[in-house]
Amino acid sequence: MACKRGALIVLEGVDRAGKTTQCNKLVQTLQQSGQPVEMMRFPDRSTTIGQLISSYLEKKSDLEDHTVHLLFSANRWELVPLMKKKLEQGTTLVVDRYAFSGAAFTSAKPGFCLDWCKQPDVGLPKPDLVMFLQLSPAEAALRGQFGEERYETSVFQKAVQQKFEQLMKDSSVNWQVIDASQSVEDVHENIASHTHNAINKAQNLPLGQL
Ligand code: DGP
Ligand code: NA
Ligand code: NA
Numbered sequence: 607m608a609c610k611r612g613a614l615i616v617l618e619g620v621d622r623a624g625k626t627t628q629c630n631k632l633v634q635t636l637q638q639s640g641q642p643v644e645m646m647r648f649p650d651r652s653t654t655i656g657q658l659i660s661s662y663l664e665k666k667s668d669l670e671d672h673t674v675h676l677l678f679s680a681n682r683w684e685l686v687p688l689m690k691k692k693l694e695q696g697t698t699l700v701v702d703r704y705a706f707s708g709a710a711f712t713s714a715k716p717g718f719c720l721d722w723c724k725q726p727d728v729g730l731p732k733p734d735l736v737m738f739l740q741l742s743p744a745e746a747a748l749r750g751q752f753g754e755e756r757y758e759t760s761v762f763q764k765a766v767q768q769k770f771e772q773l774m775k776d777s778s779v780n781w782q783v784i785d786a787s788q789s790v791e792d793v794h795e796n797i798a799s800h801t802h803n804a805i806n807k808a809q810n811l812p813l814g815q816l
Pocket of ligand 2: 621755
């Protein structure tokens, strides 16, 4: 019997929206319901390319903006064989950031258009569901200070938020906006219910491409 494929589930959002917390909780809940599931995150800082990205984010090195954009994309592409294998084996993947962060963060820099930024990720496995954790800049500010990494300023994050809003107009992607200002538990329940639906639907559909 051919096994049913897993679903590709992505969480996106500006920094401090709670993506990582919610990814972890979602994986736990799916595990408890007997669903084969694994978490991934991008950038994956463990690979050779990921280490270049990590050093850039920590401001230990500088990289030209187009170059780093292509490295972020290459970091997703290098994981594609593994992602496809897991999905085919029936494992659902819960992914903390994906190509949408790639397009939103680079196009928020001066001199980049969204269309150019999307190109390197064309052909990546298409998520069955992308949940955007929505949090206003004011609510994000209440969650404390930004960290020390590159991009972690309120001016830049506002520009990123606007780029995400443009990306969410693409109806070829299954976007769900999630109100991230609610309690961790309420946000989790909302995310889990959208995910259960997406897993059921994905079983009968081939994996798409961005
Ligand atoms: P995180 O480990 O989730 O905190 O992400 C690291 C930072 O890198 C975060 O500010 C978002 C940003 N980022 C994630 N993916 C990309 C990408 O593909 N391109 C660019 N330019 N930035 C990205
Ligand atoms: Na960060
Ligand atoms: Na995060």
